[in-house]
Amino acid sequence: MAENTTENHKRSSKISLRPIQLSHIDDFMVWATDDRVSQYCIWDTYTSKVQALDFIKNNAMPHPWFRVICVENRAVGSISVSPNSGNDSCRGELGYVLAYEHWGKGVATKVVKMVVSSIFREWPHLERLEAYVDANNKGSQRVLEKAGFIREAVLRKHRIIKGISRDMVVFSILSSDQHLDS
Amino acid sequence: MDSSRISLRPFELSDADDFLTWARDDKVTRYLRWETITSKEEALMHIQQVAIPHPWRRSICLDDRSVGYISVRPESGNDRHRAHIGYAIGSDHWGLGIVTVAMKMAIPSVFEKFPFIVRLEALVEEENVGSQRVLEKVGFVKEGFLRKYGFNKGEIRDMLIYSFLRTDKIA
Numbered sequence: 001m002a003e004n005t006t007e008n009h010k011r012s013s014k015i016s017l018r019p020i021q022l023s024h025i026d027d028f029m030v031w032a033t034d035d036r037v038s039q040y041c042i043w044d045t046y047t048s049k050v051q052a053l054d055f056i057k058n059n060a061m062p063h064p065w066f067r068v069i070c071v072e073n074r075a076v077g078s079i080s081v082s083p084n085s086g087n088d089s090c091r092g093e094l095g096y097v098l099a100y101e102h103w104g105k106g107v108a109t110k111v112v113k114m115v116v117s118s119i120f121r122e123w124p125h126l127e128r129l130e131a132y133v134d135a136n137n138k139g140s141q142r143v144l145e146k147a148g149f150i151r152e153a154v155l156r157k158h159r160i161i162k163g164i165s166r167d168m169v170v171f172s173i174l175s176s177d178q179h180l181d182s
Numbered sequence: 183m184d185s186s187r188i189s190l191r192p193f194e195l196s197d198a199d200d201f202l203t204w205a206r207d208d209k210v211t212r213y214l215r216w217e218t219i220t221s222k223e224e225a226l227m228h229i230q231q232v233a234i235p236h237p238w239r240r241s242i243c244l245d246d247r248s249v250g251y252i253s254v255r256p257e258s259g260n261d262r263h264r265a266h267i268g269y270a271i272g273s274d275h276w277g278l279g280i281v282t283v284a285m286k287m288a289i290p291s292v293f294e295k296f297p298f299i300v301r302l303e304a305l306v307e308e309e310n311v312g313s314q315r316v317l318e319k320v321g322f323v324k325e326g327f328l329r330k331y332g333f334n335k336g337e338i339r340d341m342l343i344y345s346f347l348r349t350d351k352i353a
Binding site: 042087088089090091127128130150152153154155156157158159160165170172174 | 215260261263264300301303323325326327328329330331332333334338343345347
């Protein structure tokens, strides 16, 4: 898009996080049906609105912490924090997905920072926010590094994605790490 | 240590006294998720309700007497290619290489029993140097340090993470 100059990057582009609604379905389909977006995700590219509505209604809406990422009032992706139970409840897992059109503009970094600055306050028992990224997904690794996460390890064949076991890089940020100016 | 004295087998109720000998020791259970066993009744209950029904738990035996255990638990669902391995041995038998020998016996057996397991992983606390040495001697790869990873015995703990893949070679 021609108007995405550096000046526009720096200007606040009204990025916000909002609860997901069924009315987000058309925006959701834009990223959910894109193979480039789903490539490193656990889920397979969506192929129908019915499937997508089912996910929004039965997974996203009841989720403990799920938001759509909005740029200028359009949903362009989503971000979530999944808690653990019992002995592992000090740990939560961050996940996010962004429509291809909005890659490379700092949107993901911005929203990850927004989540980091609020999740530890919302969940006082949370000590560690972690994220697992496919070792080949360099873009997402850069997002987390820019957002202040520490790269801790490469876990060999840790997750199965699209039927193949993958090496996953684990990143974390602790409630004691975060800076007040995020 | 003559390694022919070391064997692995499932637990039996008749192991209760030997089990109690090492499971009642705080030094042994310190880094484990389960609490010290304090009586023969508890020992019997633990063997019957935890050790015997477990997906894969074996007694480490020295001259056929239980001196410790190795435990492997596959994750569920989409992660069942991954399994957590844990172990402990009575403090009288520390530093003799027994767990190392037992682990080298256990790993091929686990991969054979669970054809879908691709990755074994072990979480160890930083100060538990003895356990780290076992993993290194067996051939586990130290992958990293996970900060404030889990809660155990009243504290949130940092953990070192090690793994052994089906494609790795026993050291």
